[in-house]
Amino acid sequence: MIKEAALKWIPERFEELVRYGHFQGPGEAIANEEYKARVELANKKIEEEGLDALIVFGDCYRMSNIRWLVNYRTIDGVYPQPMLMYLVPGRDPVLFLPSSEIPSAHGSSAMKVLGEDIREIRSEWAPFLKERAEKDKPKKVGISGWAFMDLEFWFPINDALYEADIQRSHIIENLKSVKNDAEIASMRRAARVSDAGIQMLMDLLRDSEGITELEATSLVYAAMFANGGHSIAYDIMIQAGEHTDVLFKRPTERPINRGDLVMMDYGIRVNDYASDNARTICYGNVTDEAKRIMEACSLGYEDCLQKIQAGMTGIEADRVIKEAFQKYGVAEYLVEVSEGRTGAHATGMDPEEEIPEIGPACDNVLQENQTFAYELSLIVPGIGGVRTEDQVIVRKNGLEPLHTFNRFLYVD
Incomplete structure (x- = not known):
C-alpha cells in the first residue's frame, strides 16, 4: 500500500x-553515589513512617521503583522478569533477581556501592523472609509496588510475616515522582x-x-x-x-x-x-x-x-x-x-x-x-x-x- x-x-x-x-545527551548520567543517597533517603522515610522494613517490587515493564533505587532493569521477555528489594534502615539493601540477571546486576547496577547483596528471586525469597521473621520479628512492613506485585511473591510474604502488619506503601512512588x-x-x-x-x-x-x-x-x-x-x-x-x-x-x-x-x-x-x-x-x-x-x-x-x-x-x-x-x-x-x-x-x-x-x-x-x-x-x-x-x-x-x-x- x-x-x-x-x-x-x-x-x-x-x-x-x-x-x-x-544520540547524545549531556547531563543525563546519574552517578552511583546518587543511588546510594536515594536508598538512604528511602530508609529515612521508612523510619519516619514507623516501618521495620520495606519490600519493593518491580519487573521489566514496571521497573521504576527498583531502578530509581539501584539503577537496574530486568530484560523484557515472554515472562516479565521480576525484581524485589528488601530495605531495612541501618543495613545494606538486598536485591532479588532471576539467576540469569544476577551477573549483569553485579556489573552494571549501583549495588556495587550498596553492599552487592544480590540473591536469586525464586529459590531464596521465601527462606530469606522466614529468616528475617525469626531474627528481626518485624511488626510493621510496607510494600511499594503492591498494585502489580506477582502473587508468587505475596504468598511467601504472607506465610513468613503473618504476625506483622503488612501495609501498602507509597514511599518510593512519592520519592521518584520528583525528577x-x-x-x-x-x-x-x-x-x-x-x-x-x-x-x-x-x-x-x-x-x-x-x-x-x-x-x-x-x-x-x-x-x-x-x-x-x-x-x-x-x-x-x-x-x-x-x-x-x-x-x-x-x-x-x-x-x-x-x-x-x-x-x-x-x-x-x-x-x-x-x-x-x-x-x-x-x-x-x-x-x-x-x-x-x-x-x-x-x-x-x-x-x-x-x-x-x-x-x-x-x-x-x-x-x-x-x-x-x-x-x-x-x-x-x-x-x-x-x-x-x-x-x-x-x-x-x-x-x-x-x-x-x-x-x-x-x-x-x-x-x-x-x-x-x-x-x-x-x-x-x-x-x-x-x-x-x-x-x-x-x-x-x-x-x-x-x-x-x-x-x-x-x-x-
Missing part, C-alpha cells in the same frame, strides 16, 4: 534522521526523538493515501529508533476514521484515507526514560465537526498549561480542565479512563507511574519537578475521537511541556 513516491523518499528520510538524530535535572534531560531527549514519529506519520499521509494503520506504525517506530530511541516505551497506536471511536485500539490493516481523523499515541525510551505523546491529524477534507473537536481539544489543553501549577491538588487541576473544556463546548465528550483520572497520568521511567494523578477524586498535591503525561481525549459519537498529549514538568507558574510538536495538525 506504500506508494512509489513514499518508497523513494523513505531511505533519504532515514539517512537524515540518523545523521541528525538525538532531578539528569532525569529531566533524558525525558527531554526522548521527547525530541519522538518528534520523528509524528513527522513520519504526516509525511506518509501526504504521499501514501491508503497506507494501513499497521504499515504506518512500523515506519513510525523505525523513524524514532533512527532518531536515537533506545527501546520501545509502550505499544503505540494509530487509529483512523471509525477506529477513533474508542479510547485505545491496536493498529489494524485498515487503510488511512483522506477525510479521516487520524489519532496517534506514541512514545520511545531514551536511557530507559519514556516519552508519551499523542496528536490528532485532520487528513484531507474532514467534516467541520471533526475539525472543531480536534481544535477544541488542543485549545482546551493549551488553556490549562499555565493554570495547572505546583501546590494544586489533582482535584483542583481536574476542575481547571473541566472549566476549559466547558468554555469550548466539548466538556460532555471528555473521556475519563477507568482508573478514575482525567487522562493525565504520572510518567518517567515507566510510561505510566503512580504519582501524581489528576481527577475528580485525586487529592495528591502537585509538586515542583514532578512529571506527568498531560493527556486529554474527546470522543464524539458518530464523529470520532481526538487526543492531545505531552509530557510536562510541574513548575510553580504552570506546566512545562517536554514535547512541543505543533498540536494543530492538518494534512491536505
Whole structure:
C-alpha cells in the first residue's frame, strides 16, 4: 500500500534522521553515589513512617521503583522478569533477581556501592523472609509496588510475616515522582526523538493515501529508533476514521484515507526514560465537526498549561480542565479512563507511574519537578475521537511541556 513516491523518499528520510538524530545527551548520567543517597533517603522515610522494613517490587515493564533505587532493569521477555528489594534502615539493601540477571546486576547496577547483596528471586525469597521473621520479628512492613506485585511473591510474604502488619506503601512512588535535572534531560531527549514519529506519520499521509494503520506504525517506530530511541516505551497506536471511536485500539490493516481523523499515541525510551505523546491529524477534507473537536481539544489543553501549577491538588487541576473544556463546548465528550483520572497520568521511567494523578477524586498535591503525561481525549459519537498529549514538568507558574510538536495538525 506504500506508494512509489513514499518508497523513494523513505531511505533519504532515514539517512537524515540518523545523521541528525538525538544520540547524545549531556547531563543525563546519574552517578552511583546518587543511588546510594536515594536508598538512604528511602530508609529515612521508612523510619519516619514507623516501618521495620520495606519490600519493593518491580519487573521489566514496571521497573521504576527498583531502578530509581539501584539503577537496574530486568530484560523484557515472554515472562516479565521480576525484581524485589528488601530495605531495612541501618543495613545494606538486598536485591532479588532471576539467576540469569544476577551477573549483569553485579556489573552494571549501583549495588556495587550498596553492599552487592544480590540473591536469586525464586529459590531464596521465601527462606530469606522466614529468616528475617525469626531474627528481626518485624511488626510493621510496607510494600511499594503492591498494585502489580506477582502473587508468587505475596504468598511467601504472607506465610513468613503473618504476625506483622503488612501495609501498602507509597514511599518510593512519592520519592521518584520528583525528577532531578539528569532525569529531566533524558525525558527531554526522548521527547525530541519522538518528534520523528509524528513527522513520519504526516509525511506518509501526504504521499501514501491508503497506507494501513499497521504499515504506518512500523515506519513510525523505525523513524524514532533512527532518531536515537533506545527501546520501545509502550505499544503505540494509530487509529483512523471509525477506529477513533474508542479510547485505545491496536493498529489494524485498515487503510488511512483522506477525510479521516487520524489519532496517534506514541512514545520511545531514551536511557530507559519514556516519552508519551499523542496528536490528532485532520487528513484531507474532514467534516467541520471533526475539525472543531480536534481544535477544541488542543485549545482546551493549551488553556490549562499555565493554570495547572505546583501546590494544586489533582482535584483542583481536574476542575481547571473541566472549566476549559466547558468554555469550548466539548466538556460532555471528555473521556475519563477507568482508573478514575482525567487522562493525565504520572510518567518517567515507566510510561505510566503512580504519582501524581489528576481527577475528580485525586487529592495528591502537585509538586515542583514532578512529571506527568498531560493527556486529554474527546470522543464524539458518530464523529470520532481526538487526543492531545505531552509530557510536562510541574513548575510553580504552570506546566512545562517536554514535547512541543505543533498540536494543530492538518494534512491536505
